[in-house]
Amino acid sequence: xxxxxxxxxxxxxxxxxxxxxxxxxxxxxxxxxxxxxxxxxxxxxxxxxxxxxxxxxxxxxxxxxxxxxxxxxxxxxxxxxxxxxxxxxxxxxxxxxxxxxxxxxxxxxxxxxxxxxxxxxxxxxxxxxxxxxxxxxxxxxxxxxxxxxxxxxxxxxxxxxxxxxxxxxxxxxxxxxxxxxxxxxxxxxxxxxxxxxxxxxxxxxxxxxxxxxxxxxxxxxxxxxxxxxxxxxxxxxxxxxxxxxxxxxxxxxxxxxxxxxxxxxxxxxxxxxxxxxxxxxxxxxxxxxxxxxxxxxxxxxxxxxxxxxxxxxxxx
Numbered sequence: 133x134x135x136x137x138x139x140x141x142x143x144x145x146x147x148x149x150x151x152x153x154x155x156x157x158x159x160x161x162x163x164x165x166x167x168x169x170x171x172x173x174x175x176x177x178x179x180x181x182x183x184x185x186x187x188x189x190x191x192x193x194x195x196x197x198x199x200x201x202x203x204x205x206x207x208x209x210x211x212x213x214x215x216x217x218x219x220x221x222x223x224x225x226x227x228x229x230x231x232x233x234x235x236x237x238x239x240x241x242x243x244x245x246x247x248x249x250x251x252x253x254x255x256x257x258x259x260x261x262x263x264x265x266x267x268x269x270x271x272x273x274x275x276x277x278x279x280x281x282x283x284x285x286x287x288x289x290x291x292x293x294x295x296x297x298x299x300x301x302x303x304x305x306x307x308x309x310x311x312x313x314x315x316x317x318x319x320x321x322x323x324x325x326x327x328x329x330x331x332x333x334x335x336x337x338x339x340x341x342x343x344x345x346x347x348x349x350x351x352x353x354x355x356x357x358x359x360x361x362x363x364x365x366x367x368x369x370x371x372x373x374x375x376x377x378x379x380x381x382x383x384x385x386x387x388x389x390x391x392x393x394x395x396x397x398x399x400x401x402x403x404x405x406x407x408x409x410x411x412x413x414x415x416x417x418x419x420x421x422x423x424x425x426x427x428x429x430x431x432x433x434x435x436x437x438x439x440x441x442x443x444x445x446x447x448x
Contacts, residue, residue: 155387156227161209162250163222171213174250179208181299190246191285192253195384221262249284252342268363275336283346291334293366296416300334306364311356315342352375370400
């Protein structure tokens with residue numbers, strides 16, 4: 133920690149030593165506490181996919197925590213809240229090193245952007261629980277009531293350009309259509325035709341998916357990204373699709389340096405374009421042959437399919 137940071141944070145610029153954590157993962161524990169001394173941990177979220185120390189992809193539960201380590205970290209977070217006589221929703225954040233040692237980072241005394249993944253694996257409405265606590269009610273559950281159900285992932289859909297160092301973008305949402313279906317959730321406040329200004333945070337939406345396993349959640353996220361339609365501003369949809377297909381992410385072998393280690397802007401130019409051109413070529417061949425051998429309606433159907441593939445460019 134720099135002396136200036138210590139002075140601004142603690143009023144004392146004396147810094148003696150700071151531990152270096154190699155290849156850290158960013159693991160955070162969601163807490164809920166009431167005014168009656170009850171504190172529960174709602175398991176963890178892995179928030180290691182970041183740019184400039186800001187999260188882009190979050191998932192729950194983590195792909196690397198054992199039940200024993202999860203319990204140990206959860207109880208440590210509960211002790212932090214109890215020591216501060218904390219009430220309401222909060223998050224205790226840790227760094228996890230390559231040897232599975234964890235270190236306290238900070239506590240966020242609020243409900244965080246990524247709370248939906250916790251809601252999806254626990255079945256709890258954290259906003260509702262916050263209101264109940266504020267009204268003086270005890271928690272509606274105990275630690276023993278809580279179980280992890282399936283796997284959830286969240287992609288922050290931001291107006292920024294991954295091909296230009298994630299530089300924020302502004303403009304008008306010429307096209308804005310969200311994906312739907314079982315296990316797909318979009319938290320947003322945007323509509324087609326609205327403007328993305330320079331004055332506020334550039335997050336357009338949160339795209340969240342849930343499925344029974346991590347593997348299935350990854351596939352569901354890829355499908356949801358493909359169905360999301362945004363044009364008019366650069367955005368992180370295609371980057372999210374690349375993350376879901378990256379072998380290190382799939383294997384759970386990543387840390388907070390994921391983008392710096394594995395991502396290059398040119399990676400976003402190849403997979404979608406190659407698939408698109410191949411599909412267009414196949415459809416064009418089909419249309420040509422069907423003009424003679426098939427009724428007129430078949431060519432219309434092929435043109436509709438061709439238009440569907442062209443629309444995928446709107447994610448760019």
